[in-house]
Amino acid sequence: MNKVLEVIGLEKHYDNFTLDKVSFSIEPGYIMGYIGPNGAGKTTTINAILDIIKPDKGKIMLFGKELNGNACEIKQRIGFIIGENAFYEFMNAKEMAGIISRFYKRWDWGLFNKYMREFELDPGKKIESYSRGMKVKFALACALSHHAELFILDEPTSGLDPVFRSELMEIFQQIISDGEKTILFSTHITSDLDNIADYITFIYQGRIVFSRDKDSIMTEFALVKGRKDQRDMVLGSGKIKGMLESDVGFSALTDDRNWFFRNAPGSLVIERATLEDIMVHFVRGNKKYDKLAI
Amino acid sequence: MTSLLYKDWSIIKKTRALYFSVLYFSLIMPSFQNMDFFGKSFLANSYYIFIIYLLFSYLTAYDYKYNSDNFIPAFPVTKKQIVAARYVFVALTFAACLVLQSVVRIVILVLKGQDINIMNIMDYGQAAILILVFSLYFGIVLPLYYKLGYQKLRLLMIGAAVISGTVSSVLSEVGLDMNRPLVMLFAVIISAVIYYFSFTISVNIYKNGN
Amino acid sequence: MDIIIANSLDKPIYMQIKEQVIDQIINEKLKPGEMLPSIRTLAKELRISVITTKRAYDELERDGYIETVVGKGTFVSGINKDIIRERQMGLLENDLYALIDNAKRMKLSKQELFDLINLLWEE
Incomplete structure (x- = not known):
């Protein structure tokens, strides 16, 4: 079976935390929830996948290629949301998108404007004046506008109210509905995943407890x-x-x-x-x- | 890499830092050039370094405030390109300052009704010293920045700007008549080597950092 | 096609979908040749995972209730209603065999089992 993402024996050591031989994989067309309490290692794993930090050991394969050595080419095909901030928040959305657009070969302004309308965001407004939910939507609009195939989202629902989270889940299902796009998203709000996630990977204290399809978890x-x-x-x-x-x-x-x-x-x-x-x-x-x- | 430079430019443009520092440089600095308190070029040289420091510091402050180390590497760029962009940006700012100083000189020459020729649009000896001091200063500061981070470094940098200004003014005081384009060319080559060496160190630090 | 998912039930969601589709085929709400929503559309509509709907469709297809034509979609197959009923009777019989086995092991008389069924039937 072809995999969009394979994490193999990932290790990263910090003074007070160790990511210990983390392995899991995702097939194209599905949603994987990455769960665990705060400090379990979710963000560290995601940062390694996004090439933000360098693992001490292990391998990350994306679209069948090793990240190390093919990072630029691979990252063209990834959309991401990370952190609390939506980029340089003192800029307005249009200016920030202008910066981001220059990083991506396949950036599509038509698509970006479409999502900004769909998400009811004013591109002329400063990002810092957006609510938390609007910031997430803006980051999502940016992630969706360069024809990415894999979406890596770190805690996209944290700090959002239930109505907004439900809306976001609907958008996620819309994203994967063509069967070719894949979503990995981390969250400590697991109720988001009870319904729509196909796979669940559970990390605790830097180790994977399990990584498997949600239905079998629910029946066992x-x-x-x-x-x-x-x-x-x-x-x-x-x-x-x-x-x-x-x-x-x-x-x-x-x-x-x-x-x-x-x-x-x-x-x-x-x-x-x-x-x-x-x-x-x-x-x-x-x-x-x-x-x-x- | 142009995407990274565009990002830096957008921040500078947006925050008006460039506007004010250029204004400061082009209006106030020439008046200092006529002063002779500490030797004719102390203030001039200090301000050169200081202005570039100011711009660099503005950028790094924004990077720090908005955690850009946490998202810029997720874009399709390598860490090497990220470091290179910062080196290029600093060097371009410096080059722009040199050009601007020549422009100011030319304007003054025109106002005084003097002839303009290749020898009087720039003080090549002073520029050569400045280029060397610049490459040494940022050759040390940039790897330190990648090692220590913005917060630990920012106070250090102000002090260092003053010291390097002093060094360059002393150098130009004791300097013989070096006002030849060739001297500057030579300085550019040496500086480029220093700068590149510093760049490889920074890349290594940044790649292995957390 | 109408599907209502009950989260409170202990019955797995894929089973709920499967049963409701079969019911609708039997009472002709879904007619042979009628197109069903795609796996991914249905998952989106029901707010459930793709794997769950895929499993329901896979089993429905395996049992001959629906057919997938590559590039076209999924359709209710031309399966005869009587055959469906017969098959369901077969499944019921299997369950009854298991039940009778259990009753015999517990040394329950036929009458006692009937009484029990009568009692529970009314509930």
């Missing part, structure tokens, strides 16, 4: 809830990935929901786990148990 993971006296039995199953306890009971995450359907007593509650449940149980429910199956 589940929350198991029960009374305090059932805790040891559930932990003893060896199928628990994380557990949160309270005074009145516990909530545990399993990746083998069928095992519990078959073997667990009826008094346990087994329910669908959202991506947020999965992330929270992995991160918070992982600290003090030695019996976890990780």
Whole structure:
């Protein structure tokens, strides 16, 4: 199968953080959500893919070519949104687009103007006068205007209200609807991904926990809830990935929901786990148990 | 690479920094040239370096404020091109200052009703020293900038501009009669070597930086 | 074609799509030869992932309910309604065999099973 993006054994060491052998890949035409708590390594990975930082080890393949050595050619085919700022915000949108347009061989002013109209943005206004949502839309209009095939978006939804986020998700689905464009976007707001993402890659403390299609995650993971006296039995199953306890009971995450359907007593509650449940149980429910199956 | 220079130009244009520094240079500086406090060229030389520093500093300040190191490399440019663009930009500014000074000289000559010839439109000896000082100054400052970043460097640079101004004025005071175009050509070649050497160091620092 | 996705159901979304399409073919809301939305259009309309709709279409195609003509689109196939019904009866029979097996293992009498079915049927 041809891959748009392949990250192979990526490593990057900082004084207080290490990105540890990160690997995942995406096929063309799909949306991949890159999730994890803040500080997990999402931005570091994305910065390596966008050639902003140099990895210590590992390889990044884009469109079948190695990034190192083909960076310029590859980056012509990528659209990106990164960081809180939308470029030089003291300029107006038109001026900033003028700067960006000179970097891309296939820049298309017609397309840019179309998106600016569609997103209801005034190109004559200073970027800093835009709201956070408008800034994201402006950055997206720039990313969409040079006929890119892969979109790499770092936290595009952070700081946006639910209505705006929903609108953005619709735009993302529109982008991939021709089957040739691909989106990788990182977020810690996982509810954005519950619906539209095809693949989920979950990173925690610099390591990939899993990278797979969302439907299989949704059918294999589940929350198991029960009374305090059932805790040891559930932990003893060896199928628990994380557990949160309270005074009145516990909530545990399993990746083998069928095992519990078959073997667990009826008094346990087994329910669908959202991506947020999965992330929270992995991160918070992982600290003090030695019996976890990780 | 032209896209990067266009970006720098847009920032300068937008922030009026160029406008004001050029105004400052072309109106105020010539009046200093007639002063003789510290030797005739101390202020002139200091201001040369200072003006280029000012423009460079403006650019880096904006880059710092808007985190452009976090997005410029994501555009289809190499890190080498990013560094090269900064070196070219600084050199172009310097060249523009030299040309401008000649223009001012020519205007003064015309006003005084004197003849204009290849020998009096520029003080080649002074220009040669200035070119050398410029290449040494930015040859050191630019790698330091890529190593330390804008914030740590900015105070250092003001001091260094004054020192290099002093050095160049001392040099031109003790200098013999060097007012020949060939001397300047020679200075340009040496400077180019220094500048290029500095550029390769900066590229290495920037490529491996985080 | 009408499809309503229930997120609360434990039934996977691809299964919900598949069942609703089959239902609509059976009660002739979808007629043979009628064009269906593309996988990607449907994903966009339903606000679900492409993989999910792809799986639903793949299974529908595998079971002969729909056909994909490359470059043209996806269409309801000319499958006979009786055949569909027969096939569904077959699936139901399989389920019943499993049920009867289980009942026998639990030593349930035929009458007890009928009673249970009667009770649940009314719910």
